[in-house]
Amino acid sequence: MKIAKISFTVNGKPYSLEAPPIKRLLDVLREDLALTGTKEGCGEGECGSCSVLMNGVLVNSCLVPVLQAQGAELLTVEGLANHGKLAVLQQKFLEHGGAQCGICTPGMMMAAEALLSRNANPKLEEIREGLAGNLCRCTGYMKIFESVNQAIDSAEKTTR
Amino acid sequence: MRSNANEYAMVAPASLREALQLLAQSPDEWTPIAGGTELMVALGVGRLQSKKLVSLWGLSELRYTVASANEISIGAGATFTDIRNDKIIAQEFPLLALAASWTGAIANQNRGTLGGNIVNASPAADSPPALLVYQAEIELVSAGGTRRIPYKDFHLGYKRTVLAPGELVKAVHLPRAEKLPVQYIRKVGTRNAMAISKVELAAVGAMRSGKVAEVRIAAASLQEIPARLLGTEAVLLGQPLSASVVDAARKALLSETKPIDDIRSTANYRAQVAANLLEEFLLQLAASSDEARV
Numbered sequence: 378m379k380i381a382k383i384s385f386t387v388n389g390k391p392y393s394l395e396a397p398p399i400k401r402l403l404d405v406l407r408e409d410l411a412l413t414g415t416k417e418g419c420g421e422g423e424c425g426s427c428s429v430l431m432n433g434v435l436v437n438s439c440l441v442p443v444l445q446a447q448g449a450e451l452l453t454v455e456g457l458a459n460h461g462k463l464a465v466l467q468q469k470f471l472e473h474g475g476a477q478c479g480i481c482t483p484g485m486m487m488a489a490e491a492l493l494s495r496n497a498n499p500k501l502e503e504i505r506e507g508l509a510g511n512l513c514r515c516t517g518y519m520k521i522f523e524s525v526n527q528a529i530d531s532a533e534k535t536t537r
Numbered sequence: 538m539r540s541n542a543n544e545y546a547m548v549a550p551a552s553l554r555e556a557l558q559l560l561a562q563s564p565d566e567w568t569p570i571a572g573g574t575e576l577m578v579a580l581g582v583g584r585l586q587s588k589k590l591v592s593l594w595g596l597s598e599l600r601y602t603v604a605s606a607n608e609i610s611i612g613a614g615a616t617f618t619d620i621r622n623d624k625i626i627a628q629e630f631p632l633l634a635l636a637a638s639w640t641g642a643i644a645n646q647n648r649g650t651l652g653g654n655i656v657n658a659s660p661a662a663d664s665p666p667a668l669l670v671y672q673a674e675i676e677l678v679s680a681g682g683t684r685r686i687p688y689k690d691f692h693l694g695y696k697r698t699v700l701a702p703g704e705l706v707k708a709v710h711l712p713r714a715e716k717l718p719v720q721y722i723r724k725v726g727t728r729n730a731m732a733i734s735k736v737e738l739a740a741v742g743a744m745r746s747g748k749v750a751e752v753r754i755a756a757a758s759l760q761e762i763p764a765r766l767l768g769t770e771a772v773l774l775g776q777p778l779s780a781s782v783v784d785a786a787r788k789a790l791l792s793e794t795k796p797i798d799d800i801r802s803t804a805n806y807r808a809q810v811a812a813n814l815l816e817e818f819l820l821q822l823a824a825s826s827d828e829a830r831v
């Protein structure tokens with residue numbers, strides 16, 4: 378089977394497409410679906426910039442053959458904002474300098490989203506662990522941790 | 538240069554039985570892939586040799602942890618996250634839970650499987666030293682049936698295992714024997730998350746009447762396979778932990794391992810650190826003896 382028929386949802390929207398079954402989910406998102414918010418960094422699962430949620434679970438999309446995403450519910454950075462209104466997490470990255478060059482930012486936010494979805498009130502140590510697979514070469518991380526921390530403290534966290 | 542995805546075939550059988558039948562028909566043709574944390578990296582850098590892959594991801598027959606009175610069984614498809622979330626493993630096999638916690642980072646732990654970690658047969662893999670000190674057994678399955686062997690006999694040499702063509706790892710079984718009081722594991726790498734180990738040492742032990750009554754030690758990244766350090770254990774068994782015994786144990790460790798220079802570290806550094814880790818474990822073991830006396 379050199380071309381597979383794949384169906385899944387991305388950010389709540391159903392898609393059906395044909396692709397080589399081993400094609401990286403990252404490339405399907407970016408090339409086939411034009412969802413270029415998800416970035417490629419190392420392409421080896423070491424930097425986390427291609428992070429997305431697959432069935433609610435954080436994965437590196439560069440290491441997922443699209444066949445294994447068959448039937449999955451995917452969430453990418455494009456799915457965080459709601460009708461043009463930034464999610465709290467995005468707003469806090471903006472306010473607290475959590476993004477500089479921006480390449481790692483979508484992955485950082487998806488890793489933070491995954492963390493907050495299973496632990497609504499993480500301690501700093503848990504934030505550090507939750508983001509430990511995501512590299513940033515600009516910020517020195519402190520402003521990113523602060524952004525995530527502020528997203529927890531926000532009164533709007535229920536709408537996150 | 539990345540591989541061309543168009544050159545690869547991949548199928549996703551609906552059941553373990555289907556996967557085994559496919560493998561039995563042409564065992565040399567198909568390469569199993571689970572969470573992709575190894576093979577997809579090879580694809581990314583243009584080094585994935587196998588052109589036909591059979592996906593085992595999502596097969597419920599492989600993804601479980603189940604406890605009986607005598608053992609806990611971990612399906613080969615259980616992820617490191619599954620292992621970290623298992624309460625019995627955390628309580629009774631803490632070294633395995635710790636090893637899982639520093640395998641890659643969260644995204645890798647969500648996809649990487651215990652079976653994949655074992656079958657990939659890297660001498661630097663994180664989970665094998667813990668499995669070895671817990672005297673794990675490994676269950677292999679093919680279309681012809683299953684067999685079960687001590688995990689210590691699984692690795693034959695660098696990236697070589699006893700797996701026959703068409704055979705898969707089905708599960709790892711850990712005996713729920715009495716938990717020894719001293720449980721030690723330490724990985725030394727460039728940083729906690731993501732880094733592959735320069736050296737990893739796992740050990741369990743118990744003192745009785747001031748002497749080493751039980752001890753099991755295993756290491757990664759010190760030779761071409763993850764292995765028990767039986768010579769070092771033999772030097773320690775039945776002995777008090779005097780300075781001369783500790784020194785003899787350090788020497789035994791160095792004589793039965795063969796650390797190398799490679800991209801991650803040097804033989805010299807690995808040898809020194811491995812002996813120091815051993816000594817750190819022996820200090821904890823000696824302290825447990827003092828506590829017992831109080």
